[in-house]
Amino acid sequence: MATGIKVGAELEAPRKAIFRLTWKTLLLAIAALVVLLSVIRVITGANDITSGGTMNAAIGLAVPIAMAGLGGLWAERAGVVNIGLEGMMMLGTWFGAWAGVQFANPWAGVVAGLVGGAVGGLLHALATVTFGVDHIISGVAINILGLGVTQYLSKQIFTGMQGGGETQSPPIPGITKVSLPGIDGPLSSLEKQHIFLLSDLAGILRGLFVDVSLLTIVAILLIPLSFFVLWRTAFGLRLRSCGERPVAAESLGVNVYKYKYIAVVVSGAMAGLGGAFLSIVASGIYREGQTAGRGFIGLAAMIFGNWRPGGLAAGAALFGYTDALQLRGGGLSVHALLLVVVVLLVAVTVWQATRARVRPAAIAGVMAALVLVYYLVTDTIPQEFTQFTPHLVTLLVLSLAAQRLRMPAADGVIYRKGQTG
Amino acid sequence: GGGSNDAKTGASEGAAKGGGGAKVGLAYDIGGRGDQSFNDAAARGLDKAKSELKVEGKELEASPGETDAQKEERLRLLAQGGYNPIIGIGFAYSAPMTKVAKEFPNVKFAIVDDAGAQAPNISNLTFAEHEGSFLVGAAAALKSKKNSVGFVGGVKVPLIAKFEAGFLAGAKHVKKDIKTSVQYLTNPPDMTGFNDPAKGQVAAKGMIDGGADVVYHAAGGSGGGVFKAAKEGNAMAIGVDSDQALTADAAVKDVIITSMVKRVDVAVFDFLKSFTDNTVQAGEKVYDLKAGGVDYSTTGGKVDEIKAQLDELKQKIISGEIKVSAKTGA
């Protein structure tokens, strides 16, 4: 029951229309997006939308979300819905900070964050796999527990520490940041000239290769690594088969419980790593409430990404990007983004119209017109609204694309050994 | 637990007499002691009173999402438990305190940051955050080489808007054409903006990338991120509430040119002192520049060269020559 109802899914399951992202389409889409952003930047003069600072901030904001999403991916590919990511992430922030401080070494914190999250995952696995509890219920409970346990531990442990308190840790030693040598200067001067496309590329490159934390690199590498493990190795195939058709896996001698356990524990570890990133790299300190719903957003990014690593990375990047824009001076940049929305909606309109789908085309067209009018009559967007830009964008993109998503067939289905018919 | 038995007895009025040995009840807002910010400042006041005035203290804190009834019950439990005086930290105690103070007319209450709770036994300890912010705004403008300063607010609530208003006014006062940018991290009731240094850093970095070289924050725990951004962006930062050049992480202390100190500790201590002296006065006591309730700090010597100008402004505010509005856009 955890998967919830899938409206009409069984009758309308689009077979051929399933969205499979290939490298080629991905690169093409990215290129098109960069050009589009560049055009919009030149038109609106909102230079921050492709600046190196924005890109760098976007990555920093995207990493914890991507890690939570990766956590979701591991669990759900093995058929366990993990809505407890937020709680596991909290454990990651706390344990990451604690060990980082305790051993005066951020990498000890990273390991502890992984372990802390993994313990949360283990609990989730115990409840869902061994006891067959509804996955969502267990996840909700773990979110409560994550909060309670970290609050309790802070009071017990951080209170006595220099610079720590009931709700925060002492400062955590940082992790080295690295840059590709010799590119910062030239790229940033190129960026400052605001040349069409060139400056945008310079900004993007600078964001990607200057001042990047080592843990960011590790985290980003985990995405292709997860892809490799899940899609290219025997282990991954078995794990995924547990999420698609566990009885089939069982009938071939795959120990379904084992793989589910491993998957959910890894899932917790990933979320924990996201938490550790947040406390160690992004903040340098543990603060109660620091996760601020990022676990849920990670889950959204994963669904947005069609239960695939590349997709979830795109989802997390989109989220990080829009969040970075709004935090970096909000109104103007987000206002410029409206034009991007207009262009995309017009594209949808045209695309639907060529396929003779009148209603969707009309809806998209009207929406495009409305957004355009709003763009033209305003100069900026109130700060209260810019803050939900990432959420609104996610919602809009999902309502355009949700029907093309495909979750693992046995996701959320409680599996018991020997059910085979 | 003696507490529960006392609580059961109902309207025991506790030690209503002033003097040493008073049992002080302190009800914090969410976060409590150790938040390195607002609540902690109050805690410092209590600690000082403990050692200098020989009072005892009992500290309780609010939990997220609770109702007024629970705050009320917290105050009531303290009153029933014989605690007197009782101090509520934060405007959220306004309505609860009004109610409970009526039930316990012999107990003295004080509330920080609120003048709405009115009763013969309530003292309202409020601060002119805008006045202090005006001074650091001026300092920011004077120190800025790029003629551009920024303000990062944690959560967009009226209290923080006072900081923003004063800061902008101060900056504009010394440099009419100065460029200012303002960013809040979250909107109420999402209070994570006070606890999210990652966001604080992004916001501050955005301002610095946009040309600002002095950034002031009123973002509680997110301020740590603001300092980091300033450090990495070779910019300057201004702390808030306490003298953050003393309290912040050693790695970023040197970017903090000054802090807008809000002396909640002083207010709490003063109140306790007046209690032990039996001179408690009900009603609002505004801790403004004049009263030394807000000020700018000089630790680190980074504002020494403009200290004269700042002190002149300070005098003008105290004398009423400059009126600082608590509202933005004024």
Next chain:
Amino acid sequence: MSARLRSLLLTLAAPVLAVVFAAIITSIVLSVSGHGPIETLSLMVDYGFQPRTISLTINSATTYFFAALAVAVAFRMNLFNIGVDGQYRLAAMLAAAVGGAVALPGPLHVLLIVVVAMLVGAAWAAIAGILKATRGVSEVISTIMLNFIATGIVAYLLNTDRLAVQVAGSNNIGTKHIPESGHMPGLSLIPGSGTQQVFGFVIIAILAGIAFQVLLNRTRFGFDLRATGQSESAAIASGVNVKRMVVISMVISGAVAGLVGMPQLLGASYSYGLDFPTGLGFTGIAIALLGRNHPVGIAIGALLFGFLDNSSNILQINEIPNEIVVIMQGVIVLSVVVAYELVRRYKLVAEQRRVSRELSAGGTGGPAPEGAAA
């Protein structure tokens, strides 16, 4: 009927076992931090059974009850409304603004506020329902996003330039105070609770619980809703328009969510300000699950959570870490569902065993295959 009785006892055994288990875990946590578990628990119980505290607990529970009920309506048809939080905040804020702006005779004024709240909650939830029905967007994600969006909208409107007024002398802002005619009088239910009255809204909560039960179990609509929850495919084949049901049940869920803020608004604060309680939607999820989406279970769960919440103060006064309350809540939710699951399995096996025993006792013995006689 002894089988019935046994089944009932089994059903009750689950939560009892779970609470005992949670108590054990909490005891361990307490002992580790150097506090006596027995003393702590008896302290909580002592405090919890004082008349004032009972009133407080009932009041918290009333609010939680609506939140959980809102979640449960959707959950009964396998829809997961994580958006109760955003729905009730938006609803309470707008209802408070309307309530503060008009003057109407007593009951009408209250009615207007309640209706506005329900409509707003329903409308906000309907967005998720419609997106799911027409665009296939998972309601889990859309309601999470809508919570954030609701926060932004509330923040925008709760501004002195728009719907809010500054509370005199305070740093709080809120909607205009609702005049007396729009208040819901409290009840002096618990003798000895002094000024602490019970929200008048508790009556509405009880009525809502009954309505929930009648709607789900006695009406065609409820049958369709439950059928969809149990098997969407079977419901479709039986003629249920699932898309419509998705929208309708989200609307109902949202309307109930609109009520979440009402006890507080109409019974205590009379205005929606910055200090209006938050996060109730998430607590509601846990309580709905704890109460197995059944009004009686939810009521018990709500009272338990209310009790635990309120004991936070007394623990602090006695220098016991109040965070154990949250840990307890998490452990209880988890262990209750594990216990339910174990009992459910046991009952299923027992029922199958009983069916086959009664059938073989029924004398279809001999080599003839089942049904051959027909």
Next chain:
Amino acid sequence: MAVELDGITKRFPGVVANRDIHLHVRRGSVHAICGENGAGKSTLMKILYGMQRPDEGTIAVNGTKVSFGSPSDAIAVGIGMVHQHFMLADNLTVLENVVLGSEPRKGLSIDFAGARRKIKEISDAYGLGVDPDALIEDLGVGDRQRVEILKVLYRGARIIILDEPTAVLVPQEVDELFDNLRGLVREGLTVIFISHKLDEVLSVADEITVIRRGTTVQAGIDSKTVNARQLAELMVGSELPSPETRESTVTDQQALAVRDLTVRSSDGRPVVDNVSFTIHKGEVLGIAGVEGNGQAELVEAIMGMRPSTGTIALAGTDVTSLDTRRRREAGIGYVPEDRHRHGLLLEAPLWENRILGHQTRRPNSKGPWIDRAGARRDTERIVREYDVRTPGIDVAADALSGGNQQKLIVGREMSGEPVVLIASHPTRGVDVGAQAAIWDHLRAARAQGLAVLLISADLDELIGMSDTLKVILRGRLVADVDPATVTPESLGSAMTGAGEGA
């Protein structure tokens, strides 16, 4: 001996699935196991395959005693099993499904190229013709069955268990399968084959073991020494029922008229293509076709569960624009193909299941209210009249056996005097006794003027029950056949298109 099972006993809660079973299988032979539904065949095979542990008894493979903890142990000694239901993950490729659990490796990664090569080799050697990179969900049932066999062969199994492999195949495909089996046996492999289709058993098996009610009735019968009748009697202890309808009851009143019905898949392909037919009162119209040729979509379109174009008239009234509920109210009864997915609320009691699909009608409801008393009373009636074996109407549908669940559904759909009954595989997976009972009920209702649209994979049932018989192929009605004269073989060839234009 390849396999020796002795004294196997397996108990489930409330059921003894196997009781002291003995089974001896010679190496290099085809050994069939027969028994009615629920006799315990699958359970026995799962024990041999390590998926279930026996409570008592011993297993020996090639003369050595073994004890299996999981299927991997059985696979390791060369046993492979094709299950009664497909064990394939739809969203994985053929290759992934085949190698799962015994993946060839190259470094850290799966050796995809090697696996592809090996699959091709096996596929070519046995003429299976499967594409390793196809997604399972794009395959038809026949292909899926071949993938299942490939999975077994890929693991190098020497003892192959086939649990009712023919249930979803048309006769031609069955023949192909049998050819393959004979090929395997010639190479020295041992095949254990389960079926209750006795003609198949007789044609392919060397030896036959019959089990009934969980225990061996007769072991190792030489297939040349028995005939179908004798086997059937061993299986059920009585004569086989036959689905023949007696005299025609067809009238000239139209009950259901379907015109130009087209259903498109989401990519625009027609899966039901311009189908028209009429069923009269008292007529049974049978539709024959290999699974996946649009039958399911046709039924769902008539039920209004799936968008379609064309018109549908019920007893002269146009119902095209009505939704499923209105169509049901107008008098369409529906026995769905998959009773668990479309027919029942498994966790709900029987009396609530009585309401399902008839929510808006008496005796189940009055206005917007559910009439519990009425529904309960009527459930009692159905249980009585349709001989549903249950201790009461408050037990969950889950607790009933498949046959009894099906009888409840048939009883329910016959209530409320339907004009048309759409019966999709009404006796699938139901034992002979219940099958006979269901046929009797259909015949009786037909005599009362009920029109029936019958879809079935059981050709005997189709031929025996139908007054009119049409063949569906790739979504089109391609042939009319006369049920009085057609044989299962010729019908089978029409279904595969071999006899197109007949």
